[in-house]
Amino acid sequence: MMLDKTVKELGDALRLKDFSSVELTQAFLDRSKSLNCEINAFITIDEEQSLAQARAADETLSKGKPTALTGIPIAHKDIWCAKNWITTCGSRMLENFRSPYDAHIIKRFNEYGAVIQGKTNMDEFAMGSSNETSWFGAVKNPWDLNRVPGGSSGGSAAAVAAGMTPASTGTDTGGSIRQPAALCGISGLKPTYGLVSRYGMIAFASSLDQGGPMAKSAEDLAILLEAMVGFDVKDSTSLQNKPVDYASAINESISGLKIGIPKEYFSDHIAPDIQKGIEQALQEYQRLGAILVDVDLPTSPLSVAAYYVIAPAEASSNLSRFDGVRYGYRAPEYDNLNDMYAKTRAQGFGAEVKRRILIGTYVLSHGYYDAYYIKAQKVRRLISQDFMRAFQACDLIMSPTTPSTAFKLGEKASDPVQMYLSDTFTIAANLAGLPAMSIPCGFDQMNLPIGLQLIGNYFDEAKMLAAAHQYQRATDWHLKKPPSTTV
Amino acid sequence: MEWETVIGIETHVQLSTQSKIFSGASTGFGAAPNAHACEVDLALPGVLPVLNKEAVDKALRFGIATQATINQRSIFARKNYFYPDLPKGYQISQLEIPIVEGGSLTFRVDGIEKTINLTRAHLEEDAGKSLHEDFLNMSGIDLNRAGTPLLEIVSEPEMRSSTEAVEYAKTLHALVRWIGICDGNMQEGNFRCDANVSVRRKGDNALGTRREIKNLNSFRFLQQAIEYEARWQIEQIEDGLPIVQATILFDSDSGETRLMRTKEDAHDYRYFPDPDLLPLVIDDDWLVTVRSSLPELPKSKAKRYQSELELNGPDVASLVSTLEAATYFESTLAEFDKKTTTAAAKLIANWMNGEIAASLNRTQKDFSECPVSPLMLSKLITRTLDHTLSTKLARLVFEELWAGAVSVDAIIKEQGFTQISDSVEIESYVDQVIAQNPQQVEDFRAGKNKALNSLVGQVMKLTKGKADPTQVNEILKAKLA
């Protein structure tokens, strides 16, 4: 059954001509169309554009030099601009925005011969941890349709979990790849800040945003990552690093690997099932030859506080361009220029986006800048320094990805702080710019997936992927499929 | 009661780069609306800025030329406000750590040297333009100018009159052109001044409340606006009314200033470091390269011209007023050998400040476009130095050259312009004039010296100006003695 295969397996099969990219793409499109009314993982499916790419891929598969991704359908979070594709960022503001250009990573995937399978649902402008803030409606968790898939890359996570696509892309500003990956039982990686170009990724908080792959396995993440990373002249924060062969690196042994366990991430806030799941995963790692060491991340409990100053501040400025002048939504009626701005932005943005713009505007405004913004930047440095100290004693840090498994739709909608705290373990890595990932490591009593978070030192993606891959060779949590889609 | 005007000037200098400060779009002037506005300039979702190295290089040139401090680590910040010609809803600028700090500018006002200290100079992007004329109740937005690199140069409030302010602006204008960072076209808005004006009673130490006159794009408007504003403020205070800090506009038609906004409704710009741009770091090598590539500056040239060429102050001031003038002067001078350098320098200066300046002025050209090339001028001067041409004849030759002729010697030959220096020939003309003007001869002999001038004039007329008047004078005197 091709829908169950990993990217690795599909790539091998395509090159062996077991089936064509058109057949494969059509199969995933059909499944996506039939499931989307339930899951709502996609905002845009455009069969014609996808199949045109699939046909070109088949051409390459028969005559040219195929890559590991040639002919593989990949779903992209609707935050990435893709030429001729409606690119909404989950917002009414961009409901009809057809991008005239390709994001750097879209260009890269096109060069690799991959097929754009569609644009996935997300929290509006990536602001949310439940995918409930999307103008296009909430995404449902394939493991329990009454629960959230996490956010903001909720559509990308749910689509992979439900077998609607083999792999997807996400972006992670405070946990937006890792948290939905954990809640949907898939693997997701946020690379080191600067490794994946942000050009063409609609900005939320520029100093924190980083794109990355989401897939069934660490092995697939390695294949996708290789296409995504790389220097981009159009992004001033893009790094000029030597290319790494991630697909080979995952086979490295992890014997003797020192895993740092931060006590701050194992507080009483964690659900007991998660505590148990993580402990079992750590035991497995010890069986694989890893050594556990205690590390301290004393400032990390303040990461949520610092994040909710820095991210909204940057966002309030990044979202000023949505003014109804050059593109996007414009209010139908207004009295004058200022009224046009105010109505356009009041109607075009949803409640959570407006809340964060207000927070960001306030913390940057006259008289509050030092108390909030500068303070948060100082806390950010301390958090970053904590990690640097910890990595002197260990190779990787492990923790739960989330304090709880998937919560019910609407459960945290009334209190933003409760929602914000669901990213409590993921935010620190963004503040420091470190690579971090989540892999499935068990289920709670309600059969909801549990995620194990791995945080690495700068540019240690290969080491992290190897640790994840070795774990996935020894366990089968990542192969479990949600019940609603297995029937 | 004696009043004193206090003026500080902020100048937006458009840096003459090919592409914009943060995008690869052209900075060319006069394109169809929005044809030079690329996805970055339009602030499409997802686009990012990348800094133009040449804009930085030009800022460094300015900093070094004004003996300022270069901050080798400077920061770009976002200045947030909504305006339709500002596509991102923020302007990328520099606030806390600008690339250039301090420095000074020296110029002469009424023969007295004045030095104005500079506060800072920072890099930023220009906004687009709003066009109001063609649309009913609507404005059209053209973003071709959006993202054009600007260097904002801020002076200390050290000027005390509109004349000083204008001299400051002219000196700055000449300097930025001299060092090749701005083409200085004021009609196209490439050099725009904001003047901060306040008044106080002479002898007071505290500054009065200032009002800022925005966007003055000619020296004349700068002068008029400051004068009007200073008078207005004085009248206001004398009437017992307060001055409220404000931003104002100058209406060049009425010659008056009018209120744009007061400080109360001033923007809260919410500056913060731009997360898309990392700190700008200038290494020592870059500074060395810029330093060595700068042309000799006007101040140093002026000193050299005075000491080496024995030229006087006013002559020198105009020779170094633009790089084109100085280049023209030096190219012409290079045609002369050591022995004649000093004499030639004086003559070149006379030509440049007289005939050539007037002709260039009449035709709105600068020295780089002068139809009489330095080589031609040097030939012309050579022919006066060797007495082939009188001053008067030289002027006639110059006119021919200006009109398109190329060879000085060819003109002299064709027009028979050679000076008559043969005294026998001159004597025959003098004899003729004496014979024809008995009255004047008698008058002169009776002691009326004026009559001699008339006789000289007659000889010159007879020789079509080709005789040397000094020589004619001497021969006449000898004959009439």
Add this chain to the structure above:
Amino acid sequence: MSLSKQDVKNAAALARIEITDQEVENALGPLKNVFTLIKEMEKLNTEEVEPMAHAQDISTRLRNDIVTERDQREALQANSPAIEKGLFLVPKVID
């Protein structure tokens, strides 16, 4: 000092977002909770700490001064709400 309704209104005005009194009322409670969370930072002494604006401790990269973009006005204006003669139209701008 606690967040007031006026603070919310001022921020909304600066951010050019129309907000009704009722919306201010509704927004205030949750916003206060967010600021309570944010203010946890106050308990940490950060006097000697250098603020951190970027996740990377490197300098900005520069591009050469080359025109790389061609006129693509038509494609770039395909999404525009109001265009005339190549200009973006907005309600009259008053200085």
